[in-house]
Amino acid sequence: MSSRVQWNKKGLSLVIGYVLLIAISIVMSIIVYSWLKTYVPKETLKCPEGTSLFIKEIEYTCTPGKETLNVTVKNNGKFSINGYFIHVSNKSGEELPTIDISSRILVGGKISGNSIVFSESINYLTPDEPTNVRMSSFNVTGYGQLYKIEIIPIRIQEEDNKKRTVSCGDAKVEEVLTCYVECVPDDISVTCGTWTCGQRVNNCGNLVSCPPGCTEPDVCNSLGQCIPPAQCTDTCATYGYECGTWTICGVSTTCGSYGGGCQTGYECNIITGKCVALCGNGVINSGETCDDGNIASGDGCSSSCTIESGFVCSGEPSTCTTVSSCPSYCVSLGYTTGACTNSAGNCQNSGGVYQSGGDQWCTGGEHADTCCCTT
Amino acid sequence: MVKKFRKKEGLSPIITTVLLIALTIAITAIVFLWFRGMVEEGVTKFGKNIKLVCDDVEFDASYSSGTLNIVNNGNVPIFKVNIKIARDGNYQTKDIKELSGGTSWPDTGLAQGGTFSGDIGSDIVNADSVSVLPVLIGTSARGKKTFICGGQYGKEIAL
Numbered sequence: 001m002s003s004r005v006q007w008n009k010k011g012l013s014l015v016i017g018y019v020l021l022i023a024i025s026i027v028m029s030i031i032v033y034s035w036l037k038t039y040v041p042k043e044t045l046k047c048p049e050g051t052s053l054f055i056k057e058i059e060y061t062c063t064p065g066k067e068t069l070n071v072t073v074k075n076n077g078k079f080s081i082n083g084y085f086i087h088v089s090n091k092s093g094e095e096l097p098t099i100d101i102s103s104r105i106l107v108g109g110k111i112s113g114n115s116i117v118f119s120e121s122i123n124y125l126t127p128d129e130p131t132n133v134r135m136s137s138f139n140v141t142g143y144g145q146l147y148k149i150e151i152i153p154i155r156i157q158e159e160d161n162k163k164r165t166v167s168c169g170d171a172k173v174e175e176v177l178t179c180y181v182e183c184v185p186d187d188i189s190v191t192c193g194t195w196t197c198g199q200r201v202n203n204c205g206n207l208v209s210c211p212p213g214c215t216e217p218d219v220c221n222s223l224g225q226c227i228p229p230a231q232c233t234d235t236c237a238t239y240g241y242e243c244g245t246w247t248i249c250g251v252s253t254t255c256g257s258y259g260g261g262c263q264t265g266y267e268c269n270i271i272t273g274k275c276v277a278l279c280g281n282g283v284i285n286s287g288e289t290c291d292d293g294n295i296a297s298g299d300g301c302s303s304s305c306t307i308e309s310g311f312v313c314s315g316e317p318s319t320c321t322t323v324s325s326c327p328s329y330c331v332s333l334g335y336t337t338g339a340c341t342n343s344a345g346n347c348q349n350s351g352g353v354y355q356s357g358g359d360q361w362c363t364g365g366e367h368a369d370t371c372c373c374t375t
Numbered sequence: 376m377v378k379k380f381r382k383k384e385g386l387s388p389i390i391t392t393v394l395l396i397a398l399t400i401a402i403t404a405i406v407f408l409w410f411r412g413m414v415e416e417g418v419t420k421f422g423k424n425i426k427l428v429c430d431d432v433e434f435d436a437s438y439s440s441g442t443l444n445i446v447n448n449g450n451v452p453i454f455k456v457n458i459k460i461a462r463d464g465n466y467q468t469k470d471i472k473e474l475s476g477g478t479s480w481p482d483t484g485l486a487q488g489g490t491f492s493g494d495i496g497s498d499i500v501n502a503d504s505v506s507v508l509p510v511l512i513g514t515s516a517r518g519k520k521t522f523i524c525g526g527q528y529g530k531e532i533a534l
Contacts, residue, residue: 016392020399027403031410038417038424044431045450085488087446095437096444098490114488152448152488167487169433169448 045159047168052077053084053153055175056133060146062179064203067140069101069177073125073151075132077171080123083109083116085152085167088177090144097150097174101138108136115154115165122156122163150174195224207271219250241273279305282317293317418520420451420513428511429524434485436507438532441496443476445507447485454484455510457523458495461503468508474498484512499534506531 054076061068069088075081089097102116109116118124118134125134140146153168181204191202192210197220199207214226221227222238234248236255243256254260255273262268262275265287269276278285282293288305290313295303300311300320307313313320418425433449436456447453458477459468471477476493485491499505508529511522 013392016396020396024399024403027407031407035410035413035417038419038422039427041427042421042423046431087490089444091440091442094439094442094444096435096446098444098446098492100488100490114486150446152446154488165487167433167448167450172448 045157045164045166047153047155047157047166047171048079049170050078051081051153051155051168051171053081053151053168053171053173055149055151055173057135058149058175058177060140060177060179061181062145063181065141067143068106069138069140069146069149070135071138071149071151072133072135075125075127078127079155080127081118081125081153081168082123082156082165083112083118083125083154085115085154086138087150087152088140088143088146089148090146092145092147094148097148099143101140101143104138104140106137106139108134113165117154145179146177148174149177192224197226198222198224200224201271205271221249236273239273242275243268244270244273246273279303284316284318289313290318290320291316292320416515418513418515418522420511425511425513425522428513429509429522429528432509432511432524432528434507434509434530436530436532438495438505438534441476441494443491443493443495443507443532445485445491447487447489450487451511452484452486453489453509454512454521455480457508457510458498459506459508459526459529460499461505462501463503469498470510502534504531505534 052075054074055071056074057070057072059068059070071086073084086101087097088099088101090099100114102111102114105111105116109118111117116136124131126132150172151174152172155166155168156163157166158164188208188210191200191208193200195210196212197210197214199209202208210224214220217229218226219229219232221232222234229250232249236242236246236248236253239246239248241255243258243260243262245252245254245260247253256262256268256275260268265279266275266277267281267285268274277295279288279291280293280295282291284291284305289307290301291305292299292301292313294301295305297303297308300308300322301313301318302308307320310322311320420428428451431449432451432453433447434453435444435446435448437444443458445453445456456471457468458471458474459466471480471491471493474493474495475497476495479493480491481489506526506529508526509524511524512519513522514520
C-alpha cells in the first residue's frame, strides 16, 4: 500500500506569469535603452587623415592705406578642400592669431559665415593639377602691422544625408608675415601733397623732390612754396636741422655748431638733419664693443655700447648671450647656463651624482666642496 | 489504500496573483521613476551624451602680455570657457565672463573657426598656472543645459 501526497497545484496562471514577465522586460529594456543609447559612440564628423593645405606664397604689402594680403594656398593632401578659416595677429610675439579677416576678401573666394570658400563647387580645391592652387587677396587696412597668419582648411562632408562644413584643425598651417613697404616716389603727390618745391620724406624714409620746383629767382621755403628770396626768412632752426649742409632760401647753408657735423658719439642723419647717437644704431662704431640696436642696459650690451659682464656679443646689430661661468665638469653634465656659485659646505644634494637643479659636485666626488651650478 | 490529504487551506490563488501583480507594478513604477530621473538628467549634444562630445572638442589657447587668445579649431561649438586659476596652492574656477577681459566673449559661443581675444592679465596676477576648460551646451529633458568638460579636455596656458 503506498501513500500518496497530493499538493494543491493551483497558483499563478502560467499566462499571467508570462505576460507580467514580458511586460516588465519590455518596460525595463525601453528605459535602459533610452538611457544608454546616448552613450553609444557615434562616428565623429572629422576631416580624413591626409587632408593638408600648404601656404605656397604670401605677399603682404603694408604701405599705409594700401595694406593687402595675398595668400596662395595649395592642396597638398589627398582630399579636396572647400575653403578655410583665416586668422591673423597684429601683435608681435603673439602665438595664436585671432583676427578673422574672412570678411575682408577682395578676390579669390567668397565669404561663407566666418570662412572663405573657393567656389560654388563643393570641395573645389582638388589634390590634382591644375586646380590645386588658389590665390585669395584680402584688404587688411586698419589692423596695423600684421605678424602671423593661421589657416584652418574646411571641407564639406555628408552626415545623415546632410552636407556639413567640417573644420580640419589637424591640417592647420601658420606662417610668419613679413611686411613689404611699397615706396611711393612714383606717386609723388602722396608724399608732396600741396608742396610744389623742396624735398619731403616718403613712407620709406627717402627724400623725394616735389615738382615742378621753383623758377629763378624764386626760392623754396619750408612750406614747399616758391617765394621771392627777399621774403624767405627760413633758417636751419625752421627745418630743425642740427647738422649737414642744406639749401635754405636758395642758399647753401651749413647747420649746427660742429661745422655740419655732430659731437663725438653722434652722427648726422642726412635725411632728417638731426644728430643721432651712434650707440643704438645697430652698427659697431669707433669706441663701441657692441651695438644691439638699443640703448638699454642689462641685455648684454650697455647703454654706452660696451659688452656687459657675463655676456658675449657678436654681429651687427649685436646679439648678446650669457657666458656660463660653470666649470667644464658642470657644463659636461648639462649645466650649460646659469651662474656658478660657491656653496661649499652648504649643499643639499649628494655630490658625485647628477642632480638636476643644482648642488652639483658639492659633497663627495672629484670636485667636492667646490661650487654648485644652477640651471 | 490509505490516501492522505494535506490541508489545502492557505493563501488564496487569487490573492496571490493580485499581490504579485501589485508588487510588480509597484517595483516597475519605482524603477521607472528612478531611471526616468537619470534619463532626464542626461545632457546630450549631437545625439550623444555630452560627456562623449567633450572628446571631440578641439581648440587652441595661448597667453601673452596679458591677452588670452582662443581659437576653436574643431567642429564642436564652445559655448563658454572656464578659467581655472591656481595660486598659492589653491585654485578657483571662473567663468570667462566673470573676468574683466572676458566680457567680449560672444554670447553664442565660439563656432567652428571662431576666435576670442581678451585681456585677462589683471585677473591672473601671481597665478602659478592657468587652465582653460571648455564649456558646452546641450539639451536635456528639462531644456538647455551647460556642461563643463573635465580637466583632461582643458588646456594649460604658459604664463
